[in-house]
Amino acid sequence: xxxxxxxxxxxxxxxGFSVNTVSLALxxxxxxxxxxxxxxxxAADQLNYLPNQxxxxxxxxxxxxxxxxxxDITNPVLTxxxxxxxxxxxxxxxxxxxxxxxxxxxxxxxxIESFRARRADGILIFPCNHREIDHIRHLRxxxxxxxxxVGDPDSGVDAVCMDEKAGAFKAVxxxxxxxxxxxxxxxxxxxRGNRDKLDGYLTALSQANIAFDPSLVVPPALPDxxxxxxxxETLIRRDVGASAVICPTDSLALGGLRYCVRHGIxxxxxxxxxGFDDTxxxxxxxxxxxxxxxxxxxxxxxxxxxxIGLINVxxxxxxxxxxxVEPDLVIRESTAPPARR
Amino acid sequence: xxxxxxxxxxxxxxxGFSVNTVSLALxxxxxxxxxxxxxxxxAADQLNYLPNQxxxxxxxxxxxxxxxxxxDITNPVLTxxxxxxxxxxxxxxxxxxxxxxxxxxxxxxxxIESFRARRADGILIFPCNHREIDHIRHLRxxxxxxxxxVGDPDSGVDAVCMDEKAGAFKAVxxxxxxxxxxxxxxxxxxxRGNRDKLDGYLTALSQANIAFDPSLVVPPALPDxxxxxxxxETLIRRDVGASAVICPTDSLALGGLRYCVRHGIxxxxxxxxxGFDDTxxxxxxxxxxxxxxxxxxxxxxxxxxxxIGLINVxxxxxxxxxxxVEPDLVIRESTAPPARR
Numbered sequence: 066x067x068x069x070x071x072x073x074x075x076x077x078x079x080x081g082f083s084v085n086t087v088s089l090a091l092x093x094x095x096x097x098x099x100x101x102x103x104x105x106x107x108a109a110d111q112l113n114y115l116p117n118q119x120x121x122x123x124x125x126x127x128x129x130x131x132x133x134x135x136x137d138i139t140n141p142v143l144t145x146x147x148x149x150x151x152x153x154x155x156x157x158x159x160x161x162x163x164x165x166x167x168x169x170x171x172x173x174x175x176x177i178e179s180f181r182a183r184r185a186d187g188i189l190i191f192p193c194n195h196r197e198i199d200h201i202r203h204l205r206x207x208x209x210x211x212x213x214x215v216g217d218p219d220s221g222v223d224a225v226c227m228d229e230k231a232g233a234f235k236a237v238x239x240x241x242x243x244x245x246x247x248x249x250x251x252x253x254x255x256x257r258g259n260r261d262k263l264d265g266y267l268t269a270l271s272q273a274n275i276a277f278d279p280s281l282v283v284p285p286a287l288p289d290x291x292x293x294x295x296x297x298e299t300l301i302r303r304d305v306g307a308s309a310v311i312c313p314t315d316s317l318a319l320g321g322l323r324y325c326v327r328h329g330i331x332x333x334x335x336x337x338x339x340g341f342d343d344t345x346x347x348x349x350x351x352x353x354x355x356x357x358x359x360x361x362x363x364x365x366x367x368x369x370x371x372x373i374g375l376i377n378v379x380x381x382x383x384x385x386x387x388x389x390v391e392p393d394l395v396i397r398e399s400t401a402p403p404a405r406r
Numbered sequence: 407x408x409x410x411x412x413x414x415x416x417x418x419x420x421x422g423f424s425v426n427t428v429s430l431a432l433x434x435x436x437x438x439x440x441x442x443x444x445x446x447x448x449a450a451d452q453l454n455y456l457p458n459q460x461x462x463x464x465x466x467x468x469x470x471x472x473x474x475x476x477x478d479i480t481n482p483v484l485t486x487x488x489x490x491x492x493x494x495x496x497x498x499x500x501x502x503x504x505x506x507x508x509x510x511x512x513x514x515x516x517x518i519e520s521f522r523a524r525r526a527d528g529i530l531i532f533p534c535n536h537r538e539i540d541h542i543r544h545l546r547x548x549x550x551x552x553x554x555x556v557g558d559p560d561s562g563v564d565a566v567c568m569d570e571k572a573g574a575f576k577a578v579x580x581x582x583x584x585x586x587x588x589x590x591x592x593x594x595x596x597x598r599g600n601r602d603k604l605d606g607y608l609t610a611l612s613q614a615n616i617a618f619d620p621s622l623v624v625p626p627a628l629p630d631x632x633x634x635x636x637x638x639e640t641l642i643r644r645d646v647g648a649s650a651v652i653c654p655t656d657s658l659a660l661g662g663l664r665y666c667v668r669h670g671i672x673x674x675x676x677x678x679x680x681g682f683d684d685t686x687x688x689x690x691x692x693x694x695x696x697x698x699x700x701x702x703x704x705x706x707x708x709x710x711x712x713x714i715g716l717i718n719v720x721x722x723x724x725x726x727x728x729x730x731v732e733p734d735l736v737i738r739e740s741t742a743p744p745a746r747r
Contacts, residue, residue, distance in 0.1 A: 113548050130524070133504070137489065144485040148478065148506050155505065155517070160524060163474070163504030164496065165489050176496070183471070183501060207454050290690035319690065326692045349631035349660065351667045351692045 071112035132180035196258035210375035225368040228389035232357035233265025249310040293320020308403040309337035315347035333401035353397035412453035473521035537599035551716035566709035569730035573698035574606025590651040634661020649744040650678035656688035674742035694738035
């Protein structure tokens with residue numbers, strides 16, 4: 066039940082001004098004297114008046130709302146992006162509709178349909194699986210403005226994202242320059258369909274003429290702290306001489322760090338650990354993490370520029386554009402040259 | 407620009423059925439044969455048809471949307487609540503509108519007005535300041551359904567929250583039972599207006615006949631990891647013999663732990679550390695944190711029950727109800743009896 070709300074007529078009756086004057090005053094027109102405007106605005110407040118955005122939406126054919134779909138919120142960087150998106154959309158006059166797919170492709174489809182049924186002007190999305198995006202391609206083909214926050218140049222869908230391949234390449238190259246040869250990777254690409262970080266890892270090895278050793282790759286169950294602990298345990302038990310590891314999230318790196326500290330493995334002397342996304346918990350870990358940064362401000366602004374740009378296109382949308390933001394390395398205590406033995 | 411969407415008439419023309427049949431079929435009426443329904447539903451999909459929720463909202467006087475306002479997302483437990491709220495609202499047929507006030511009271515007011523202008527059926531809110539809620543009381547007085555996710559019994563506004571006073575009381579009592587006498591607290595109540603945790607701390611001391619020593623209270627700048635590190639440094643430099651500390655967030659506790667590990671202060675032998683909210687990063691810290699849990703499921707379900715209950719009230723709302731969920735302690739490695747010296 067919507068509660069009763071005042072109409073312009075009620076304010077006119079209360080103040081003695083005409084409906085037209087009330088309407089102009091509430092829209093801040095300079096044609097209305099300041100004192101009148103104040104008087105009308107006070108009456109509107111007392112009567113609980115609010116402009117009806119729902120009715121306005123029917124006339125304007127836009128709702129000034131944009132849907133944001135996250136996978137889940139175990140990765141702190143996703144929630145930081147969500148907050149940045151919401152604050153920036155709000156500044157630009159858009160409301161944020163919010164949903165998490167909880168990594169469930171069926172729920173992801175359902176939330177997309179729900180946002181469209183409510184006439185969201187566009188959607189920003191972290192898809193569950195980076196390679197299974199036919200339903201998103203489908204939206205785009207029907208001229209619906211959608212921008213992914215991950216992506217690759219061949220997807221046919223607009224995307225703004227960190228260049229994760231470049232990030233992994235830089236991190237692994239840094240470790241190689243420090244003298245590491247046996248560099249492990251906690252690779253979660255099989256599960257989420259994102260091979261970019263693995264590709265960056267492989268390219269860096271190949272460019273340094275280091276042969277790829279599959280026994281150095283450990284797949285974590287999830288991208289979280291507990292799985293990082295387990296992955297480090299697996300790596301150590303394999304006893305393949307790894308002196309460094311690159312982790313696709315800071316959470317995995319924190320789990321790996323925990324295993325090392327608790328088992329007397331010195332970080333960085335015996336095991337250098339590189340994280341991804343440069344989170345608060347990584348920066349302030351007991352041994353602060355080296356990490357690939359995530360430029361939240363740049364990604365947010367470019368993605369919002371793009372989706373609003375698409376919303377304002379008349380007729381068919383232009384070809385999709387993928388913008389990748391190149392990350393920097395943040396070097397802290399968890400990485401150093403390997404100890405001489 | 408909203409993209410062109412098919413109307414019922416277009417589907418009728420394409421399939422040869424009447425508009426009435428199409429309408430019934432799309433609403434899943436059992437009066438329409440299965441095969442006809444399938445045929446119409448396929449045509450609707452091809453034509454990009456979607457029921458217009460915006461137009462429906464005008465007729466039904468409800469939008470089936472609920473606004474969620476968070477302060478900020480540095481505390482992982484808030485984002486976990488946000489995800490749980492969104493998933494449960496979605497199951498119950500409501501869309502989540504999302505905003506963060508970024509701890510800015512002016513922005514909080516603006517977001518509330520924005521949600522009301524879009525005719526959100528109700529609002530769930532973590533207010534910036536637990537004691538400055540006149541604008542929320544004002545909404546409530548005008549029969550607008552609003553439920554706070556923090557609160558005290560005398561606020562006059564509905565609230566569902568953790569009983570933080572009971573949580574702090576239990577944690578401090580546990581430390582006292584273990585033999586601690588000089589128990590410090592990183593108290594952030596001055597800044598955010600929430601004295602509940604401090605009250606629980608003081609009550610536990612008083613009940614055990616331990617005199618309150620103000621030099622054991624350190625105010626952190628923010629409820630984050632870095633501020634926990636700084637607060638621990640301040641506490642140690644005061645040299646007042648604290649053997650334990652209770653921290654109002656796990657983030658503060660992690661910062662305190664970091665200071666101790668880096669300065670050779672053994673946790674828990676020389677300094678027991680108790681956190682709050684039982685987060686992933688606390689559970690899997692290098693030394694796992696004892697913490698006061700936050701029953702996200704219970705708080706979410708009760709808060710959603712209440713706000714939907716209020717939405718369905720005809721006429722004036724019933725008196726406000728405050729429900730407090732009593733937390734349990736999770737005891738891990740960061741607390742133990744004080745070392746004998």
